[in-house]
Amino acid sequence: MRKKYFNFFGVIIFFSFISNAQQDAQYTGYMYSVQLFNPAYAGSRGTTSINLIGRTQWLSLEGSPKTSSVFLDTSFGKEDNVGLGLSISSDKIGPTSETMLNLDYAYSLNFLWSKLTFGIKAGINDLEVDYSKLNIASSNDPFIVSSKNRLKPRLGLGFYFNTDKYYLGFSSPNILKTKYYDDIKISNTSFSTVSDRNHYYAIAGYVFDLTSNIKVKPATLLKIVRGSPLQWDLSANFLINYNITLGISSRLDSSFSGLVGFQLSDSFFVALAYDYSTTQLRQFNDGTYEIIIRLDLFNSQRKIITPRFF
Secondary structure: OHHHHHHHHHHHHHHHHHHHOOOOOOOOOHHHOHHHHOHHHOOOOOOEEEEEEEEEOOOOOOOOOEEEEEEEEEEEOOOOOEEEEEEEEEEEEOOEEEEEEEEEEEEEEEEOOEEEEEEEEEEEEEEEEOHHHOOOOOOOOHHHHHOOOEEEEEEEEEEEEEOOOEEEEEEEOOOOOEEOOOOOOOOOOOOOOOEEOOEEEEEEEEOEEOOOOEEEEEEEEEEEEOOOOOEEEEEEEEEEOOOEEEEEEEEOOOEEEEEEEEEOOOOEEEEEEEEEEOOHHHHHOOOEEEEEEEEEEOOOOOOOOOOOOO
16 A cells, blocks of 8 residues: 555656656754755854754655755854855655755844844755656656756845844745756657746744743744745744743644754754644655754854844
């Protein structure tokens, strides 16, 4: 039965990929991975950080999405007004595998109690399709014969505005119109070239002090892609004694999620998240799991009084 589900699921994903392209990866802990989709976030925390985030979606469903990213950022300048970032991401779904390498540059303008940052992202995409994972009717299919790894450039832009209490951001991690199989000419078929569609992200959040030891941060993320349903995440995270983070979130018409995080030391943070699907796919999977790890490398001359909550 598992193989049957994979064949059906794999074919659906593959043909939707061919016609509409693969969307950028999504994370439940998006508040800990803003740099991946908004280059202006790089260096915004005022320290050097190494981050790891891994996601296994729809556990037990063969061919389901598996995503992982390693990214780091740092800030420098007289007022920490310049940020640099580097990220490597891997996104696998069915027969497709995409690897991304990106560099981020951010520059901030300070206004009394607020900061406005502009960022640019540049990198490359490596797209691969493994047809051995599909049941191919004809090995002489011209689309199959012509397929191979494709390297394409990426260019993204973003801005990020924040104070000590709230933040706003808007970005597009790739503004280039990229086609991967535009050299393939197949007449009288339903195939079309694989292209990356522009993704637009809007984020916002506000931190409230419930008590001297408890903070709550309602936040939202909107992801807009032409030809795909609107993705809207709403979340509320609680920070307790600056050591424990508890969060709940909802993704429109998709899932409910829970998150728990621990600040194990001044420099080490780890969190786990779980998604429960609300679509028909919940019958065929055991949920989605995510792990987040962050290591802050503080400058010996810099003192962090309280941990940042965004």
